[in-house]
Amino acid sequence: MPEIPPTKFNGRTLSRRTLVGLAAAAAVPAGTAAAAARSTVGGERLGRSGTQVGSGAPALPSTNSLAWVVADADSGDVLAARNAHQQLPPASTLKMLFADTVLPKFKKTQKHKVVAADLAGMGGGSSLVGVEAGIMYTVHDLWLGVFLRSGNDAVHVLAAMNGGIDKTIEEMRARAKQLRADDTHVVSADGYDHPGQVSSAYDLTLFARAGLQNADFREYCSTRIAEFPAEGGKTFQLQNTNRLLGSYSGIIGVKNGYTTNAGNTFTGAAERGGRTLLATVMHPQYGYDEVYKEAAALLDWGFEAAGEVDPVGVLAEPVSAAGSRPTASANVPTTENRASATPSGPSGLAGTAAALSALVAGGVLALRRRPQPKAVGRRRRA
Template sequence: MGTRHVAPVGVLLAATAFLGAPAQAGARAPGTPAGTAPGAAPGTSPGIAALPGTGSQAAGTGSRGAGPSGTGPLGPNGAGEPVGGSRLGERGLIVPSGVKAPPKTAARAYVIADAGTGAVLAAKDAHGRYLPASTLKALTALTLIPRLDKSRKVTPSRRAVNEEGSAVGLVPKPLYTVEDLFKALLLVSGNDSAMALAEANGGLTATLADMNAEARRLQAFDTVARTPSGLDKPGQSSSAYDLALIARAGLANPDFRRYISLKTDKFPAPKGYYEIGNHNKLLWRYKGMIGVKNGWTSKAQGSFVGAARRNGHTIIVSIMRHDGYFWDEVADLLDWGFANRGRVTPVGRLVDPAPAVTPSPIAPATPAPPAVPAPVAATDPPGAARPAGGNVPIGYYVLGAGLLGGLAWLAYGLRRRFR
């Protein structure tokens, strides 16, 4: 090979060595298999994220599975002790020491509480999650009463009119006010009224979102609403503890309290009106009964949450999953509550609603100064690329390669000449 060929070959080899090296910011970590995208877990195909595990547990058997957002009997994200106190996490009967246990009941779960102080006087499987049936309508009412104008006229849809189960007998005509629908919801447990109220609130999806947000506000973390009526649906649940929380919050609302206390009322009809009567039997025969809500489906069985007031004190009793006639048993539990309130050490407490979060005032944003492009060295060739993470233009590498090749050619030529 002649001397004149050495310089071009040297320049070519040097330039190839310098320019062939990759310049990338996201180099693969040691031990990561080839073909894995930067930042992806080993073995994960590019563009496919690993999905978190999912699972569900049906309510109705006293399940303790986590609810939405990881909630459960331990509160948000399963942190800390059970809501209301550590003893309320127990599954069996929880009774204060030194007193006789409450009368027996066939209910799978119950809570006896003092509405005024929030003291839980006795309980059984307080946080067990069961199907709530129509006791869920107490949450529907508590959620929607502040949101809807009670004098507003409503025309129920065909879907609302045809809801299955208990109904007040709506027709798709503008005969009803929102207040009429609340009365039908809480007196005769109208599933058609529940759907009509949901439609008046912007639709089923919006109403369920509002109901679940209200449950979170009350810290009723065992409660998940999937229908406004309480008709059984997968994933729907509540607990005896949560029903007591909901009832206590409802008693503080004058309209809620007025509706649940009505024994009878007149309901609009295409030709006049007809009379409706409250399904809560204790309103008719238990001294001091304020009311709230009962429920039943074949899957949920019997459920009830109610409140009564005597001698300036209000007792709340909630029961879930009772397989028969429960009215006398509820009356006995109320009697036990009145006899023992103020005399026993509570086994837990009904927590207050979570405080509202007030957003901090946001200062007006200061406009950022315009970005000034970084100066480019005069020796950079136009459009020269820079390696990620470095500031040296590739043009410098090319220039260096050429110089090295030239020096090699000069040295070789001088050596041949002196020989």
């Protein structure tokens, strides 16, 4: 591979945050989903690099994110995508998988008195809702903390109720496999940055689609304001950090995230005219609000294009209880054949990892611990 200038990859200037995110995505242990081939689950075109859009489509909006997907939540048609299966750090959007895994296990009225051990092991700088030892919470309270404030403390308490963090992570990995989310490798239950923790725009869209089929998940991700218990029987107000809630027509949810490595990530769902669309955006290279602007623009495009554009793939159906998978099609799956192709083709991640090794030698990634901007909400780390 030719020598790469310190801040360029394949002739393209990369932001410092982009380099950090790509480095984290490349650091996946051998034998995980980041092996030498990019997945083609959902169709061969979804395994390709770059933007994929079918014939008959209106012009796509301008984007600067590394990866995104626009899909019909009901039919599963992927209307357009960019680097759908590229493995990147997911930040708190991974909490959708946590909810898919744990939320059905407890009644929302169930109560739990938090002890100090429930809150052990959270990463420094974690986003917190304000859970305190000694206070009694309902499961409903804790899920509001997860969805509205992306509280890692609420995640840890629910994981403790579920038998512990390690058990929960193993169950999340199993749930990801069941959902056909083969790009995802879970290391933390809350999305906090760890080496090798990755997902993809495709997988995050699968998590959102599965979650929205649960009425409680749908309620929590669409709640804008709620009261949360505090010491002495008092409460304080939570406001959802999803900036499209209340500002985008038809918005349902779902989940946003931010860490130093992942940059901003977001999956949004909106409904208009009886059609529900999903848009996932990962790692805009500049602009704090860009993740929301791009998601809104992609949803607008999707509502215009739906029914007119040929899909470039589908959202895979979950593995059945018996463990069987749909039969595969060599081409883009149709509505009648909701199949998933097996992983094949060259890996974009492998080439990225090699390129980043040169950048590391130049010391570029030493900037990964730079201070975060102090805008409202930017202290969040997962």
